[in-house]
Amino acid sequence: MKENAFEALTVETLPGRLGPVAAIAERIGADSNLWKVREVGDGNLNLVFIVEGEKGTVIVKQALPYVRLVGDSWPLPLKRSFFEYHALSRQAERAPGTVPAIHHFDEAQALIVMEFLSPHIILRRALIEGRRLPKIARDLGLFMAHTLFRGSDLSMKASERKADLALFADNVELCDITESLVFTDPYFEAPMNRHTPGLEALVKELRADRDLKVEAQRMKHQFATRAETLVHGDLHSGSVMVTDTETRVIDPEFAFYGPMAFDVGMLLANYWMSFFSQRGHETAGSREGMRAYLLGVIDETWNTFRNEFARLWHTERKGMLYDAALYEARNDGLASEQALNHVIHDIWTDMLGFAGVEMHRRILGLAHNADFEDIADEAQRASCEAAALKFGRHIIVNRNKIQSLAELDMLAQALDQGKLS
Numbered sequence: 001m002k003e004n005a006f007e008a009l010t011v012e013t014l015p016g017r018l019g020p021v022a023a024i025a026e027r028i029g030a031d032s033n034l035w036k037v038r039e040v041g042d043g044n045l046n047l048v049f050i051v052e053g054e055k056g057t058v059i060v061k062q063a064l065p066y067v068r069l070v071g072d073s074w075p076l077p078l079k080r081s082f083f084e085y086h087a088l089s090r091q092a093e094r095a096p097g098t099v100p101a102i103h104h105f106d107e108a109q110a111l112i113v114m115e116f117l118s119p120h121i122i123l124r125r126a127l128i129e130g131r132r133l134p135k136i137a138r139d140l141g142l143f144m145a146h147t148l149f150r151g152s153d154l155s156m157k158a159s160e161r162k163a164d165l166a167l168f169a170d171n172v173e174l175c176d177i178t179e180s181l182v183f184t185d186p187y188f189e190a191p192m193n194r195h196t197p198g199l200e201a202l203v204k205e206l207r208a209d210r211d212l213k214v215e216a217q218r219m220k221h222q223f224a225t226r227a228e229t230l231v232h233g234d235l236h237s238g239s240v241m242v243t244d245t246e247t248r249v250i251d252p253e254f255a256f257y258g259p260m261a262f263d264v265g266m267l268l269a270n271y272w273m274s275f276f277s278q279r280g281h282e283t284a285g286s287r288e289g290m291r292a293y294l295l296g297v298i299d300e301t302w303n304t305f306r307n308e309f310a311r312l313w314h315t316e317r318k319g320m321l322y323d324a325a326l327y328e329a330r331n332d333g334l335a336s337e338q339a340l341n342h343v344i345h346d347i348w349t350d351m352l353g354f355a356g357v358e359m360h361r362r363i364l365g366l367a368h369n370a371d372f373e374d375i376a377d378e379a380q381r382a383s384c385e386a387a388a389l390k391f392g393r394h395i396i397v398n399r400n401k402i403q404s405l406a407e408l409d410m411l412a413q414a415l416d417q418g419k420l421s
């Protein structure tokens with residue numbers, strides 16, 4: 001057998017195999033016989049272990065050569081771990097303190113040893129429980145502005161960005177998952193799709209909706225061809241860990257050079273889905289306050305992103321795009337403002353398109369969200385999902401005509417209250 005050939009870890013084999021890794025021993029203690037190991041991966045793709053020693057705890061994340069959610073009938077390359085490692089490294093530089101620290105990376109074993117975040121929990125879980133996190137909007141708005149601006153030709157040296165673009169261009173299979181599962185499968189009867197009983201008529205209507213099918217494919221066209229910046233690529237509420245005072249972004253294995261608006265759209269879509277799911281979690285009391293909180297989070301996230309992006313435009317625009325030599329240096333600051341308005345406007349409209357598609361795929365496709373899945377009452381779940389599907393359709397098809405989050409707040413509230421059909 002090839003030396004260091006990939007072998008999936010187990011709770012039993014992990015101490016013996018990772019005991020010799022100095023970076024781990026230094027952090028948690030060298031006697032691997034004393035390590036306590038738990039496998040806690042509940043995502044769709046990978047193994048995740050918590051390894052606790054005498055001195056501390058680390059996370060070991062290992063890719064499997066297939067999609068965990070489906071099984072070995074769907075092979076998936078181990079190299080996604082390489083892209084995750086490189087994306088985490090860049091995010092740590094561009095948005096310091098927002099991602100877990102990396103202690104060790106083993107490319108052949110497709111494993112990353114990283115900081116154990118405690119007492120953080122997954123943001124999606126917190127929102128399902130009705131917890132109002134005071135910092136997520138600002139932290140994630142800043143995270144997106146910093147990573148998306150600083151990974152683009154607005155900021156980077158063209159030669160460095162092109163080299164990075166080439167490196168991430170090989171993340172083909174993970175992009176293919178998004179291209180199929182997010183942008184195409186929800187809009188026809190793809191074999192792995194599923195939806196809640198009770199939604200049949202609406203699903204049929206959406207799959208026959210010509211405007212929707214064209215606009216969804218226009219969004220896919222953008223996703224596949226608009227290599228603007230290094231995106232996280234899977235920035236949903238399951239990729240964020242939180243406490244009341246801290247927000248960390250995890251799991252960037254889907255990273256590639258794509259459209260700026262993709263991460264923003266995916267994140268806001270997950271807040272909108274949380275909003276529409278709240279009625280299904282009202283068994284222990286009204287979630288009216290939680291709904292208002294979520295709309296506030298969406299508003300603050302977008303405004304933080306927009307304002308920070310504008311600040312970076314004015315202070316860090318050193319790349320080859322919208323060269324200051326043409327604008328500020330010629331005392332034409334208004335030209336710079338005009339160009340900024342165009343860039344932000346494009347991100348806004350594209351964000352709405354990506355958000356709508358993400359909402360559809362989580363209800364019609366293979367990979368569903370616990371926000372809805374945890375609603376035991378099927379009729380209630382279908383009603384929440386129907387409102388979200390209609391909202392998603394509206395923002396995809398009308399994205400060029402929607403001007404403000406205030407109008408979307410009213411639309412979301414009306415749909416949630418069953419006042420619009």
Ligand code: SR1
Pocket residue numbers: 043044045067069177178181234367
């Ligand atoms: C087969 S993978 C399904 C989904 O899980 C990941 O988190 C991504 O969102 C992907 O689309």
Ligand code: MG
Pocket residue numbers: 043044234239251
């Ligand atoms: Mg993930």
